[in-house]
Amino acid sequence: MFSCIGYAAESPKDALAPFTFERRDPGVDDIEIKIQYCGVCHSDLHTVRDEWGGTMYPCVPGHEIIGTVTRVGSAVTSFKAGDTAGVGCMVDSCRECESCRKGLEQYCKPGFVGTYNGPDKHIEGGATYGGYSSHVVVDKHFVLHIPKNLDLAGVAPLLCxxxxxxxxxxxxxxxxxxxxxxxxxxxxxxxxxxxxxxxxxxxxxxxxxxxxxxxxxxxxxxxxxxxxxxxxxxxxxxxxxxxxxxxxxxxxxxxxxxxxxxxxxxxxxxxxxxxxxxxxxxxxxxxxxxxxSLIGGIAETQEMLDFCAKHNITADIEMIKMDEIETAYTRMLKSDVKYRFVIDMASLA
Missing domain, CATH: 3.40.50.720 (NAD(P)-binding Rossmann-like Domain)
Structure with a gap:
């Protein structure tokens, strides 16, 4: 295990605030990523305020993650330290149901594991923590290659x-x-x-x-x-x-x-x-x-990124610092953003 810092909500009424927690060290199939940018999705706000029900606290949101690979497991050949990588809305699925076998992990019959507020099989009774944090560790199957010709901050919202x-x-x-x-x-x-x-x-x-x-x-x-x-x-x-x-x-x-x-x-x-x-x-x-329709499978998400690279498409964003997240949520509720907030995670330090 290693120590991470992030921003979390401790209850539906609490503002997001600094939070220290531990992540697992990479297993044989895992990739560790130091997060550079994390997009802000309306789902983040719904979840931290428990508007959909079922939020597990403390909650570290964020599922539009771009960063640099820092460590990989022994069975990982698709990424190496120093590569740029992305993580979207999912970090696991059953891999066995008909949908998963078709590459439609988003429709996993038992349910996919969300990047945050999902059941963390590595910690008994624990929940997954998302991208409003310094690092993330994810199974290689759910990590995406980021095209080199696109602005990284603008790519983050593409993952949702x-x-x-x-x-x-x-x-x-x-x-x-x-x-x-x-x-x-x-x-x-x-x-x-x-x-x-x-x-x-x-x-x-x-x-x-x-x-x-x-x-x-x-x-x-x-x-x-x-x-x-x-x-x-x-x-x-x-x-x-x-x-x-x-x-x-x-x-x-x-x-x-x-x-x-x-x-x-x-x-x-x-x-x-x-x-x-x-x-x-x-x-x-x-x-x-x-x-x-609900997001897309991992293969289709990679296809989308490659399509956007071909057509030079990124999201129109406003960059914010981590401690500006509550202001961003307030503005988001008023539709006062063109058209997606992205957190510069260097500001977390």
């Missing part, structure tokens, strides 16, 4: 926001000649616009904020529709091949389902607190599909 949007766009075969809608321009939405544009689709952004129109076009949107404008929405009726909804607040999903062509799909990746109310006639009338 990037793969969350890439996976459904790839699965539903988005490409040239298709009209694709992205709902919402936040951490997820801005990545959806960039990736769909790079895939060759004609991209329309839907937003409630007219002030985001210029940003959307700079990111790759061909068109911007203000969703509060009923006439503008009606003009888009039954013209979309695919829609990716990234909004995590309550909204009228039927307004977007009605924009799909027959037999086409809307995929929900934003997770509103309350269930969305789907009018069955929104899907029955044109044989439309309403689906969901």
């Amino acid at each position: 926001a990037g793969i969350t949007t890439y996976s459904p766009l790839k699965h539903w075969k988005v490409g040239p000649g298709q009209k694709v809608g992205i709902v919402g321009l936040g951490g997820l939405g801005h990545m959806g616009v960039k990736i769909a544009h790079a895939m060759g689709a004609k991209v329309t952004l839907f937003t409630t904020s007219p002030g985001k129109s210029d940003d959307a076009r700079k990111l790759g949107a061909d068109e911007v529709v203000i969703s509060k404008d009923a006439a503008a929405m009606a003009a888009q009726g039954e013209t979309f091949d695919f829609i990716l909804d990234t909004v995590a607040a309550d909204h009228d999903i039927n307004a977007y389902l009605g924009l799909l062509k027959p037999d086409c799909t809307l995929v929900q990746v934003g997770a509103p607190e309350k269930p969305l109310a789907v009018n069955v006639f929104s899907v029955i009338w044109r044989r439309r599909n309403f689906a969901g």
